Amino acid sequence: LITSSIKHNTLCVASTVRYKSKYATQILYGPL
Amino acid sequence: EQNIQLEQKLAIQSIRNFLKSKTSYDVLPVSYRLIVLDTSLLVKKSLNILLQNNIVSAPLWDAKTSKFAGLLTSTDFINVIQYYFCNPDKFDLIDKLQLNGLKDIEKCLGVPSLDQGSIHPFKPLYDACVKMIESRSRRIPLIDQDEETQREIIVSVLTQYRILKFVSLNCRETRFLKRKIRELNIVTDASIDSCYMTTPVIDVIQMLSTRGVSSVPIIDEHGRLVNVYEAVDVLGLIKGGIYNDLSLSVGEALMRRGDDFEGVYTCTVEDKLSTIMDTIRKARVHRFFVVDGSGLLQGVITLSDILKYILFEE
Amino acid sequence: STIAILPSSLPQIHRANMMQQGSRAAMKITPLNNKKSKTKWHFGIRSRSYPLDVMGEIYIALKNLGAEWAKPSEEDLWTIKVRWRYDTGSLDQQRKIPDLMRMVIQLFQIEPNNYLVDFKFDGWETSNGEEGSSNSSSTEEEMSTFSAYPFLHLTTRLIMELAVNS
Incomplete structure (x- = not known):
């Protein structure tokens, strides 16, 4: 899991997963 | 030919x-x-x-x-x-x-x-x-x-x-698309909705919504194209919190555009899809406004128009 | 080719034209600041608290969120093996969709007084105890359509719980 610092009460987490033979870094923004 | x-x-x-x-x-x-x-x-x-x-x-x-x-x-x-x-x-x-x-x-x-x-x-x-x-x-x-x-x-x-x-x-074949735009019937003609620099921005936003288009051309009193208001410009308007200013004109609203905006792309009916596709390869362009030799607005070619032609025409 | 960029549409030229017309509002309206603040990413979450306090906080947060964990072994107090029910209600259980997510939470020391809590996805289980297929047929290697969103969602909830508690 990778995270970025909480700003404006918004949390941002991400995870890089392999999709077939490509790499997607899925970034999810959610409210704190 | x-x-x-x-x-x-x-x-x-x-x-x-x-x-x-x-x-x-x-x-x-x-x-x-x-x-x-x-x-x-x-x-x-x-x-x-x-x-x-x-x-x-x-x-x-x-x-x-x-x-x-x-x-x-x-x-x-x-x-x-x-x-x-x-x-x-x-x-x-x-x-x-x-x-x-x-x-x-x-x-x-x-x-x-x-x-x-x-x-x-x-x-x-x-x-x-x-x-x-x-x-x-x-x-x-x-x-x-x-x-x-x-x-x-x-x-x-x-x-x-x-x-x-x-x-x-x-697709190297894009180089062989040499027929003139005028022959391809892919231009949405000049009757498209346009506005003036002084038009209230809320009226332009209403046009975007009711016509289901993603841009409205701005013309001068002679009918020459001078700028375009795009749907994505609305994000800057809201960010600036100035959307509640009823009197704001579309010219004033365009002051919100950042300096990284590349400008409005134009072409004429003499152009070909080969050069249109080459421009898409090199620049982030989402539509081409068709003007005549003196800059009078004649119509627009959107990416949908180009895609439709490739998928269904010929 | 007669393809060109319309000069009057360039922001600097448009602004000069509007100023020339002496538009009142134009004086006040500033262009959108397009300098992107580069997002700084780092693994897991950082902590400068005392290691045992960090572990205590994590166990409290897991308990508050209804998660379970395996009893830690004596030789490794800094790793928590978590199991967490991820029921979204709408998915019908008959389809035997694994609804227990496994996660490994581990505390690392980066330097004196600087610790990192790392979260790792560790497969699915079904609540009637069957292992998710990730352990049997397709290994990590083959499994290539994996949705990270449930994992991201649960870690978000845990981080919020830790942030709120702290």
Whole structure:
């Protein structure tokens, strides 16, 4: 899991997963 | 002349076969980012996230149902502005509006929900293009299923621009598209809705919404094209909190544009699709306004028009 | 080719034209600041608290969120094996969809007084005790359509709980 610092009460987490033979870094923004 | 026609016909068929032989997955870079917004985020927070990441749209994720919940696009922000103009007393509601409340705004305004549709990443790229044209949307989410949990995966979102750029980079046949634009019947003619620099920006936003277009050309008193107001400009308007200024003209609203805006692309009916596709390969262009020799507005060629021609004409 | 960029549409030229016309509002309206603040990413979450306090906080947060964990072994107090029900209600259980997510939470020391809590996805289980298929047929290698969103969602909830508690 990778995270970025909480700003404006918004949390941002991400995870890089392999999709077939490509790499997607899925970034999810959610409210704190 | 006949050679050029025959070459164009064969080139289009070859490009179409290319689109049928590739999948949407092939368009994806080897490594890429996908920004997804939780539907419980505030609309105004999501606007900051889009602007911070220099994007104009993002897929939504509903954590309650563990499902993809559609795309956030500039159309949603246009609806919010229109809702505000119909209900100026509801300012604080807009301030607290969450992404999962946007559907209610659509219902209040009586605007149709954008049918985004979606497609599996391993379907032919041609099918993704047809789906986008049918749904009149300029982007299509690629959705797969988690092998184990059958839960939806938002793999990515393909746009018409990305597909045409992929074609311009990979299909050498685009060089043989030498017939003049005037012969191809792909220009939306001059009766398209235009406005003046002094037109109130709210009227222009209404035009974007009621006509279902993503840009409105701005002409001078002689009918010459001077600028364009685009749907994505609405994001800057809201960010600046100036959308509640009824008297704002579209010329003043355009002062919000950042310096990285590349400018409005124009062409004439003498141009060819080969040079149009080459421009798409080199620049982030989303439409070409057709002008005559003295700059008078004649019409517009959108990426949808180009895609439709490639998919169905000749 | 007669393809060109319309000079009057370039932001600097448009602004000069508007100023020339002496538009009042134009004086006040500033262009959108397009300098992107680069997002700084780092693994997991950082902590400068005392290691045992960090572990205590994590166990409290897991308990508040209804998660379970395996009893830690004596020789490794800094790793927590978590199991967490991820029921989204709408999915019908008959389809035997694994609804227990496994996660490994581990505390690392980066330097004196600087620790990192790392979260790792560790497969699915079904609540009637069957292992998710990730352990049997398709190994990590083959399993290539994996949705990270449930994992991201649960870690978000845990981080919020830790942030709120702290």
